[in-house]
Every structure is written in C-alpha cells, then in structure tokens.
Amino acid sequence: MLLKLNLESETPIYLQLRNSIIEGIASGQLKEGEALPSVRMMASDLGVNMHTVNKAYQLLKQAGFILIHRQKGVVVNPDGMPGLDDEYKESLNSGLRPFISEAICRGMGESEFLKMCQTIFKDIKQ
Amino acid sequence: MLLKLNLESETPIYLQLRNSIIEGIASGQLKEGEALPSVRMMASDLGVNMHTVNKAYQLLKQAGFILIHRQKGVVVNPDGMPGLDDEYKESLNSGLRPFISEAICRGMGESEFLKMCQTIFKDIKQ
C-alpha cells in the first residue's frame, strides 16, 4: 500500500498518516488482521520521524483500528473495527457541520453536496 | 446572535468563531449587509482577547464573507458570498474524505451518512 504525504500541508503529518491508513482499511487495501510496517520501517520508508509514525499508530490503537503487540508488531484489528457509538456520531456531526455551513453560504445545494459525498464514497471503495 | 465557544476544544478559538459566523450566515441569522460587533465588543462579550476575534475576522474577510471598514466596522458582505470555485471544491473534497473513510471503517453505510448530512442541512437552515 502506497501512502501519500504532503509535507507542506496544514494538516500535521501524523494525522495525514492516520487518515491514510484509515482510508486504506476503508478501501479494502488493508484487510483485518493484516500486518502494518513497524514504526521504524514506516518512518524510514516515508522519510519522517519515528515519533511521528508512533503518534499516528497510538491514535489508531486507542480508537481500536489497530493492535500493537510488543513482539508481533502492528496489525489491523482482526476482531473488527470500532463501531458506531454515540460519541463517534456526535464527533462526526460536529466535524461535518462547518463544512456544510460553508457549502450553504457559497451556494452549494444540498443535492450537490450529497453528490460530492457519494463520489468520494465510490472513489474510496473503488 | 448568540455564539457558543468551547474554550477547551482542540479547535482554536478563532476557528470556532469563524465557523460559528459562517453557520450564522448559512442559517440566515446573519443577513448580507448586517453589521457584526466590533472586535473589542465581541472579544469582551465572549471573554477572549481582541486579537483572537480579529484573527477570525481577517480569515472571513480574506475569504470574502465579510467586509472590514476601517472606521465603520464589520459587515457581512452585502455583495454576496464567495462562490463555488474549483479551489474550494477541491478543499471541500479533501476535507470530507477522512470523515467518509472513517465512517466506512466503522460500518456506517452510505445512506446513513447522507442522511446525517441531510439532518445537518435541515438543522442549519431550520
């Protein structure tokens, strides 16, 4: 799996990394139980600091997307992904709200917005 | 118009402010041409620093949502909002992508996601 980082983006690298891995899982490129490169390996591959990769992994582990075994390394959680609890729905809601507000201001209709979402869905699932 | 800030959020205050004002415009609570409180006024109302409010205003000005007259103060852009240019669409796309990836991972179906968006649309427009 190829990870794309934009070192000049406003988004911190560790978040880009987190997002890329989640997108990899969503798209099926990373399957449950599949191994991920070690922290050092990925850091070296991407040319970023080890701490940066570690931070992304810790975020993913804490949310339940991956498991980190001291010896066996890092794997996509074989017991399934974290679910749709209320806390997540609430955070998703808060996260989307500013995007939708701005879209309305700029004159984007609801249907156009939904269409864009559908396009992204298709694009991720391929 | 009542603005709600969460001083303990990870989102910087000036961005929360920016988002709240955009939502206010989207919802129609703030109409084109309507005046906004002066930087000092709003800062005092919200209990934050003048410069924090100013930063939010500058962002909104730069994007074309508001006009800042040196003396007359701040008004919602009476000539209409910024439009749907490609640059914006691109940024919207990039911004939504991580949310959709995570939603897919967590087992949220496309229809459920779209429904949530529709709910937010309704909620903002009231």
Add this chain to the structure above:
Amino acid sequence: MLLKLNLESETPIYLQLRNSIIEGIASGQLKEGEALPSVRMMASDLGVNMHTVNKAYQLLKQAGFILIHRQKGVVVNPDGMPGLDDEYKESLNSGLRPFISEAICRGMGESEFLKMCQTIFKDIKQ
C-alpha cells in the same frame, strides 16, 4: 469633475481624495487657478466627513498643489505645480521600488512593466 471614492479600499479616503485631485490636475481636468469646492461642499457631495476632506486639502496645500484662502476658497495653485526636487525624486524612487521588485519576482519583464507605465500615462493624459 467627478471624483471616485472606494469606501471599502485599504487606502484611506483622504489619500484617495488627494490622489484623485492630483490625477485631475495631471489630466488637465483641473486647470491652474481653477477653483475647487469648499471643504463642506465636497464633504457633502461625497458623503464623507468634513475632516477627511480637510486633511486631503491640507496635504495638497503643504505640497504646493493648491492654495487655501480663508475667504476666496480653494484653488489649484495658479503659480504652477511643485517641481522635481531631489526629495520628491527620492520618495518616488522608494515608492516605486517595491512595485518593481514584485514585478520582477512574478516574471514581468522590464519592457512589459514600462509598457504598463506608458499605458497609464496615456490613460491619464487622455
């Protein structure tokens, strides 16, 4: 003579006023010895504060472009315009420098820049 003000510009109104009057003289629309509206008159015509017009007039008077008689009112200096002293040349030089620097950075050639100046010359002189 019709003065055009942009109340939303970054440039202070009194400077826009000063510049417009100078351009009027340069273009020949205002001739030496010709009368200008009184401070109150012009302020009322333009819908701006009296002090603002006064500030523009004071600037023009100090530089020698106009004369202000307590009774007779304001006239374009009938004894001719201020000349090309070294101080002015120096200030012109300093003022143009940033424009030329940026033009170079953005890839505008010297000839293209000079052409733009010539166009402005023609446009003012008509």
Add this chain to the structure above:
Amino acid sequence: MLLKLNLESETPIYLQLRNSIIEGIASGQLKEGEALPSVRMMASDLGVNMHTVNKAYQLLKQAGFILIHRQKGVVVNPDGMPGLDDEYKESLNSGLRPFISEAICRGMGESEFLKMCQTIFKDIKQ
C-alpha cells in the same frame, strides 16, 4: 542577506520586511528553495517583535512567495514565484497610477519617468 528597516517610517515594519524579502528574491540574493531565518531569529536580529516578523511571513506565504513548514521553518518557494494573473496586474496598475499622476503634475516627462524605472530595475538586478 542584510535587511534594512526604518523604524520611523510611515510604512509598517511588517510591510517593509515583506518588501525587503521580495526585493531579495528579485535581486537573486534569495534563491528559490533557500531557507529564511526563523521568526524568532529574524525578530531578534532586527530588534523587532516575533509577531511582526510572523505577519510579514504570513503575507508572503499567502501570496505564494514562501512556504512555511511547521517545523522545518521558512523557505523561498522552490516551485517558483506566483505568476502574472489579472488580479495582480490590476493591483499594480492601481498602485502605480497615483505615482504617475503626481509625476506628471510636477513636470516629469514620460521618458524621464521610464528612465527612473529602468534605473531601479538595473539597481535591483545589479
């Protein structure tokens, strides 16, 4: 590269700084990809506040002259300078107009004005 500031000038420090850096790029003293001092470093060098330097950097970043990496610091945009779009030409035109008007009033001929521009061009490019 040596920057000269005039703390008593009417031009705000952050603008002087912006102009100096642009002139540095135009003259070739600052090359594309070259690093600039950190905000704190430059502030300390110049004896001004960090925020003043930051404001200049933010202006330059927004216009596309430099890139700001959160950790690596500031560099002259290695992908080249911003181009000659219509918006810039318009602003250049508006910026030059008052200078040309005044030059005409003061009896400076078109050729003399163009000559001065050429001199500045040479002076910057060296």
Add this chain to the structure above:
DNA sequence: GTGGTCTAGACCACC
C-alpha cells in the same frame, strides 16, 4: 528547535 495560538496592554490612524 520550529511555528501556532492566546493573552494583556499600548499607541496610532482614521472618521
């Protein structure tokens, strides 16, 4: 170490 954010308080230009 870097830039990002926030505060507190000051003076000035403009109208």
Add this chain to the structure above:
DNA sequence: GTGGTCTAGACCACA
C-alpha cells in the same frame, strides 16, 4: 468610537 500596528511574554503541537 473603529480597526491597524506593535510589544512582551506565555504555553502548546509538532518533529
């Protein structure tokens, strides 16, 4: 009164 500029000093996120 408004926003614009500048200072001084603080804490945090990031790498």
